[in-house]
Amino acid sequence: MFTTEFLDVPALRAVQGRVRLPGSKSISNRVLLLAALSEGATRVRGLLDSDDTRVMLQALAQMGCGVRRADGRADEVLIEGLGGRAPASPTRLFLGNAGTAMRPLTAALALLGGEHELSGVARMHERPIGDLVAALRRLGCRIEELGQPGFPPLRIAEAAGVPPLALDAPVRVRGDVSSQFLTALLLALPLAAREREVTVQVEGELISRPYIHITLALLERFGVAVQRQGWERFVIPEGSRYQSPGEVLVEADASSASYFIAAGALSAPEGGEGLVIEGLGLDAVQGDIRFVEAARLMGADVQGGSGWLRARRGAWPLKAVDLDCNHIPDAAMTLAMMALYADGPSTLRNIASWRVKETDRIAAMTAELRKLGAAVEEGADFIRITPPALAGGWRAASICTYDDHRMAMCASLAAFNPAALPVRVQDPKCVAKTFPDYFETLFAAARPARAVPVICIDGPTASGKGTLAAALAARLGWHYLDSGALYRATALAARQAGVALDDEAALARLAAALPLRFEAGRVWLDGRDVSEALRSEQTGMDASALAPLPAVRAALLNLQRGMARLPGLVADGRDMGTVVFADAPLKVFLTASAETRAERRYKQLAAKGISANIARLRDDLQARDARDASRAAAPLKAAQDALALDNSCLSIEQSVQQVLDWWQDRQPF
Ligand SMILES: Nc1ncnc2c1ncn2[C@@H]1O[C@H](COP(=O)(O)OP(=O)(O)O)[C@@H](O)[C@H]1O
Ligand SMILES: Nc1ccn([C@H]2C[C@H](O)[C@@H](COP(=O)(O)OP(=O)(O)O)O2)c(=O)n1
Structure with a gap:
């Protein structure tokens, strides 16, 4: 579940594959x-x-x-x-x-x-x-x-x-x-x-x-x-x-299914098979299954049998409707979102009960759809929605959700807009009422309209890259890639297998098939928890020694790029901005003076009960920086378009806030 203050849903192009929804x-x-x-x-x-x-x-x-x-x-x-x-x-x-x-x-x-x-x-x-x-x-x-x-x-x-x-x-x-x-x-x-x-x-x-x-x-x-x-x-x-x-x-929840039926109908046709929803069929006993009829009236192609549904794009644009929605009050909110993609104004009638649900849903929907560029008229028991004019009429919006799970789930459907604008969903955790993993389920099936956003944090050792990147990922609800861990794991695997740190071909083979798993803040190599071993100074040195080998770097490249998944990725390392995610929309080159970094490393080791000598630590990290910076393959250096951040005199929170501000400056909302 996303417990972040807001969730930015990148523009989506299609949904594909299978989803299983929670029971009714x-x-x-x-x-x-x-x-x-x-x-x-x-x-x-x-x-x-x-x-x-x-x-x-x-x-x-x-x-x-x-x-x-x-x-x-x-x-x-x-x-x-x-x-x-x-x-x-x-x-x-x-x-x-x-x-x-x-x-x-x-x-x-x-x-x-x-x-x-x-x-x-x-x-x-x-x-x-x-x-x-x-x-x-x-x-x-x-x-x-x-x-x-x-x-x-x-x-x-x-x-x-x-x-x-x-x-x-x-x-x-x-x-x-x-x-x-x-x-x-x-x-x-x-x-x-x-x-x-x-x-x-x-x-x-x-x-x-x-x-x-x-x-x-x-x-x-x-x-x-x-x-x-x-x-x-x-x-x-x-x-x-x-x-x-x-x-x-137990049948999957039919109201929850409405968002995925709609997503299938909004999905670009190259999706082929469309989206299969498991656990709920056309023979469902829940009243909201009649959403399928309404979605079909709007042009959605919905097939189904016993225990399954399949939704994909049919008519496009969708067809405007004028419907009495009294029999499907909850799922009708999803129709309001589909109306944004219709060929004219749609009217949803007999929905007075919307006014006394988790929030006044007629008022809430009216306010939020207007932000997206639609013209909306509301009445005591109806809502009329005129969609934004083609791509040019859409606006990027930060959608308020009023502690209403359905407002949050609905908001995500605006991400299919033809202008490929992202959508910000405020307080995404309100989906917990009926579907705590709604956004995870959507992201697993969704294809982004553009490259998944990546924030790169590169810099020398002990500058605080990992700390900053992990904090940013937590604040944004994004995935986090500690690319150094891949080099460190390769080094560890090499030591275990008795492979020399200059045997490029053997190291590349190890790197290409690393049995590595990141889970709940721990790292597992071949079923063994190596979180501590990975962070040792020796492993860091070994990693720095094998990192210059081009075949090793090539072997790890796709693994790293594959980590860029919805809704976004924060990646830290040496070449995130220069090589691995060269098109990333925000790159930060993080530095701190050698003294500061040595001191931080010293404290980090002391906290773990490991004694160290500050002067030696400083010499070691400078030697490692020199090697990382002078190697031929993907050396440690700032990308041309990276923003420099010297955090010698900044607290962790100040650094995090600075990068969040830079990121916010690039957002359309
Ligand atoms: N801005 C900062 N101010 C003070 N200490 C920091 C700051 N950023 C990181 N640290 C501390 O410095 C140490 C090294 O940070 P880490 O994230 O492991 O660096 P890196 O990933 O660059 O090697 C950690 O103990 C961390 O808490
Ligand atoms: N993207 C990366 C990440 C790390 N490396 C290499 C170079 C580094 O010295 C080692 C260890 O990286 P790591 O980021 O874990 O090291 P620090 O936490 O900064 O000490 O791996 C790299 O070459 N490219």
């Missing part, structure tokens, strides 16, 4: 509960790993279900169901802010019996549950509100067993406040339908029907076929009992 939250928690109530064990695959599913798993374990995570996989779990057994009692269940856990667990535990206390975070205690509690009380269940009437925390007080239930009349529940109350009853009432049919009657117009559709489809997977009469009456047949289907694959 609504389906994940429903499936977990159904598995817990069933006879037999259920393997749940493709599970969303998030706060809300974690609290559900924890609660099920406390209730006495078997909960076993698959080894090393956050998205797979094995649930051993209660299958008619009474739950463990008493329990105290903490359910965070997960409405998808609080509501159905309340209903299920009220029908399972026992003594249970259900609570959550403060915000959870402000989210209504009164209608559900009332419906369960009318049935005869014993539930107490422990705080405010109508809100959690709750206590189910059935230590003596479930009281006789009033099932002769239909169970009534309101449908116009939240469909989650109906879902909770539909998930729980099959527990009471072994010997008799149970009817649920909805009062008021039922909202969010696609979610009820998901509930019914999943009940069927677990062996309970509810008869639906319109959207008012639901009949659970006599003899119903939950039976594990053995294995359930």
Whole structure:
């Protein structure tokens, strides 16, 4: 996940290959509960790993279900169901802010019996549950509100067993406040339908029907076929009992898929196959799958089968639309981004609910799309978007995201603009709500419109290149290449293999096939952690000795260039700006006086408990600089267009800020 202040998304040309998206939250928690109530064990695959599913798993374990995570996989779990057994009692269940856990667990535990206390975070205690509690009380269940009437925390007080239930009349529940109350009853009432049919009657117009559709489809997977009469009456047949289907694959989240469908439709056609989205198909049970129809209306070429979708460019430019989006309010935001690439103004109607989501999404979208060069008109429940005039009308923009995950994901779609302008996304970490690795997933599939941006930091030893480069990479959310580590690793591998430091051909062979892995700040050579050995003065000297050999440098060249991946790279070394990334948009030549550098190295060694002599260190580093600077192949020198930075009198933060300022000066926003 990107936790940086902002993320600059370079202009993108295409998306290709395959992406796998996180599981749907609504389906994940429903499936977990159904598995817990069933006879037999259920393997749940493709599970969303998030706060809300974690609290559900924890609660099920406390209730006495078997909960076993698959080894090393956050998205797979094995649930051993209660299958008619009474739950463990008493329990105290903490359910965070997960409405998808609080509501159905309340209903299920009220029908399972026992003594249970259900609570959550403060915000959870402000989210209504009164209608559900009332419906369960009318049935005869014993539930107490422990705080405010109508809100959690709750206590189910059935230590003596479930009281006789009033099932002769239909169970009534309101449908116009939240469909989650109906879902909770539909998930729980099959527990009471072994010997008799149970009817649920909805009062008021039922909202969010696609979610009820998901509930019914999943009940069927677990062996309970509810008869639906319109959207008012639901009949659970006599003899119903939950039976594990053995294995359930949770569908990928359909709203998350909308960004990748859109990206496929915006992608330059040389992408060929387009983008394949795994884990979700045209037969998906989630309401937002109907985004596919809307995307097709705009000209997207979307194919699919069971468990997969493929999106690529169809009509181009996209076709402007005038659409009622009431059935896909979340995914409709993605249509607003696609409208930027249409052949005329598009209108998205019946989206009043946008105003009361994470932020006022109509106002937010209007403000941000205008920054990109679109003309936007907003109304109480619609938005009309006139795209920027061809390439010339687009503006590079810094997009505010309003702590709204969907605004951030949408913003990335502006990066396909024909003017090849980058897009700045403020506060990218807000995607954590549903898709923490959204940007990583996008970047893995995306092809940049231009060379991936690289910042080069070259300079003599101990000038602070590594420190500066790593800090810049962290601030920008970019990758970091410590090119010296490659020369050092070659030197280390040579010593281990007994290869002489002047055997150019053998060294080049070693360099070309270095079994090197960078992981979590450590460096592994052939499965061994060499982070310490790599930094030793001896290894540095050895690296400097083999670095002049042209065949070694050539062998390492492609490896280094391959590190330039989206969204950007900060590379430090000796020849980053002169040879390896000669076209880089920002090059810094970092220096400090020999005294300062010797002192820094001395302190660095002392911190590691290694004693050293400052005067000798200074002589050594000057000798190394001389050798690095005087060699024929890619000598240490400033690139012609490099900016010089002498940091003898600067703190690390001052150096970092200076380079960030230089970088910002080159940005269009
Ligand atoms: N601007 C600076 N001011 C003070 N100390 C610095 C500065 N930059 C780096 N250092 C320190 O100098 C030492 C050497 O830095 P390092 O990044 O390893 O250099 P290089 O990669 O150029 O060999 C480190 O201990 C680092 O903390
Ligand atoms: N791009 C590079 C990086 C390092 N080298 C060589 C020359 C250096 O003396 C050694 C070690 O580099 P490294 O950057 O790790 O060394 P310092 O941390 O600056 O002491 O490798 C090089 O020739 N080209």
